Amino acid sequence: MAQFDVIVVGAGHNGLVCACYLAKAGFNVCVLERRNVVGGAAVTEELWPGYKISRASYFPHLRKEIIEELNLEKYGYKHGSIEPRNFFPFKSKHLFLYSNPEKTAHEISKFSTFDAKQYLKFYDLAKSFAQTVDPLMLMPPPPVSELLKMMEGADVEWIIRDFLLTSAKQLVDELFESEEVKVALCLNSVGNTSMSPEDVGTSYLLALSEGSAGYSYAIGGSGAVSKALEKAAKDLGVKIFLNTEVEKIIIENDRARAVKLKDGKVLEARAIVSNADPKTTILKLVGQDFFEKEFIHRVKNLKNEGGQAKINLTLKGLPRFSCIDSTNIGEEHKAYVGMAESVDEIVKAYFRWRFHEIPERPPVYSFIQSAWDHSVAPPNHHTMSVLLRYVPYTLNKGNWNERRDELMQLFVSIYEEHAPNIKQLIENYEILSPWDLERLFGINSGHVSHLEQTLNQLLSFRPLVGLSNYRLPISGLYICGAGTHPGGGVTGAAGHNAAMIIIEDLKKSN
Template sequence: MARAWDAIVIGGGHNGLVCAAYLARAGLDVLVLERRGVLGGASVTEEPWPGYRVSTLAYLCSLLQERIIRELELARFGYHVYAKDPAFFTPFPDGRHLLFWQDQRRTCEEIARFSRRDAEAYPRYEAFLERLARFAERMLLRTPPDLARSGLRDYLELGRLGLDFLHMDDAERIGHLRIFTQSVADFLAPWFESEEVKVTLATDGVIGTNGGPRTPGTAYVLLHHVMGKVNGHRGLWGFVRGGMGGVAAALAGAAQAAGATLRTEAPVARVLVTQGRASGVVLGNGEEIRGRIVVSGADPKRTFLHLVEASHLPEEFLTAVRNIRMEGCSMKINLALDGLPSFRALPGSTLLPHHRTTIHLCPSIDYIERAWDEAKYGHPSTQPMLEITIPTSYDDSLAPPGKHIMNIFLQYTPYRLREGNWHQLKESYADRVLALVEEYAPGFRNLVLHRQVISPLDLEETYGLTGGNIFHGEMAVDQLFFLRPVPGWAQYRTPLRGLYLCGSGTHPGGGVMGAPGYNAAREILRDLRRRRV
């Protein structure tokens, strides 16, 4: 008789691995099935050119929950993060530049070159944002209450949230109401007068988002990106040793140490259903694998519209899934360089502090808004917003001696184009992007040895991200918390008994965070204890 598993996890992305590790630690016999030849999902290190190890998609780490890092002992499996310092470098067309450092005093000195008022406001802004982040952070590892099919537990959780809200002071309560509804531009406007300061901070509000800095709701995306920590320091981001595949490797090590079995090149074609409950999966080659529980780390649309036959799900639920906004607007360009770029604003091709930052090429709020204006009508931005990192400035093991890797994450490149398709357009569009970098760093294009261009269509076809959306669904207020993925099903369970979700399409959403996988494992184990599976 074929082996039957306690739990089968579809997808070896970081959330799937987190979920598998916790289930295995609880004594379950767990199998992870990853369709690609490498684990990690969007958190991978690959070798597109000999000798160069590239974080193909995700490129920085901060949001991975400290509790997960500690409990799974990820350091024992090689996990290490180099905290960025300085944090940001924004060069401007007029030759000026702005650096943000870990040391707040040094950052304020930089800001004072643009506005003394803003330099005085910045410490208060940071303190206020930290207070907001502390409250939001407490919700990351909590299961949202169900407002559609409420029970006693849901009312208790709502009461708990209400008490937390009442314990805030007035400014903090108002701040939370505003940050969930305002645009990032409106959120920053009362704090700062300098356009240069505002645009440097506003970029975190639009990353991966179908919206410009003046789009309501983008202030929350800013908060989402400052909730993380590196080595205990809130708000910092860093480079994972060995690339982002180092996250997946450590999680895989923890899962295997707990007894989980991991298989790659094992694409799941559909979920098996027996007598109204999930009972296993069928692989692309026809192999059937039985399991008591099936957990999908794929996005909700891929799970419910492709892996489960429609007859097993309520039509109302399927309609809600179809209506999830899940089209991306981002492109990733990975480059192998023959050396470091020299910027007009800070010349020098030896390793300098600004090479170790996140480099923003977007001189104003209006610049980003114009880029979004084009994209919302189906046209790639003529002048996109670029976020650039050079991971070899911290980890020289990623490239041959004297060579470097550059990651360019850019917006806006809409998944659904008004004209043409991304397979035809991506290389010519990448030429335009490199020409834009050249404007800030003369001679840059002569440094490029190899390039890899990943369009929204590639994100879908190669990496399984429906619509090319890096978050498994937009991070808008109507698709968050108890509304994620759809109302009534925000607690990792699904209408099909025995089938659960653990990916970023569930609360608390996207980013290399691990919280959805952690929360899903907790709910699965609760159901097993109560014999509800």
């Protein structure tokens, strides 16, 4: 007889969400985690005394339905919205984007009154599209034919054309005249991806970014999400084992029966669900011999090469941006910052990544958690998360142990063009290349969304046609991570959706 109803491999936030819902439905669940802490990439770690660092992900936006249904506020989860959403410094100007479209349009009017009017039209279309897609986030995605039927109204042709068949670059070129506005929207179109704004599908991501609620933060850092989920899971009876690495998922008679741990111990269950990325789950944990050759060939060729590096910093003061006058914590410190001088610069950086070269000027993003949450740093000190876009997983020259420090030099050189005091503020830092993200968090090729978020790897195509219902083609085997619908980000949606499918299957088998 199986020791558990369900074994969840990996205590990332999606794995924990999945475990909570399964236990809430009355099933006996255990979670096995390789590291000594839950959360996967959604962790807060005290890398330096007194500083709580969101070491990998730093923008948790857990679905409100999950927060309410799992009663996470009871377990200490507190969060807030980031406003303004974005700050883009340029050499002598700056641009804020707000959740309020009229306020954003007023900002844009500093660059172009035409663009301000265009933005309001664009926002209305993006919001309409986002509202159509949003309910699909908490369910297995429907076939594309059904999705298209859901899009109604006079603007449906424009929505399909602009957000499903067009690149972000082409769209902003058609809609706007100001280079600064184009840069801002192109930077927002490639979040959590290794895609170029010239790629079809980036307009889909841009529409969701601009047409939805915006960014949020968790008090205590990203790990606060995982800690609340851990407490909720334990209260529901879930058994969580840390420092417990799964070596193999055991298949017998075409069914997932058990997991073999690295120490040789075997644990049996009626169902196994993997929070790991699809490639790791299928190729490593299960093994190629249990699948058809064509299926394995497709899995091997899923796009998932990482394209971003994370730098964690502590600062002894606030950066002062030369394009804006402020002495205290201002809107520019509370927003998500994006830096690039032109769309062409973004595209050039992408092509350097394509050829496994470090870009000369990668797009830079940053967020100062302590500007909102004073619990993560000592008084008058700050934590900063920095993202460098288009940093390759593999290098055509050298390796990351030899070249990691180049990323810090790039960050400082670009950032001090806009905030000249940044270098003198830095106290401590940690550089995580895509290779480091794989090594630390077990993310194949260091892609934070597990798989690229191209249109042919989203919705009912994620991770492959026929697998968007979280079932793998072996009975009793499931996946629930960011490589499934709806994709990356700390939302918990994939874990929720997988749990609903597993509950349905287990009840049928009873």
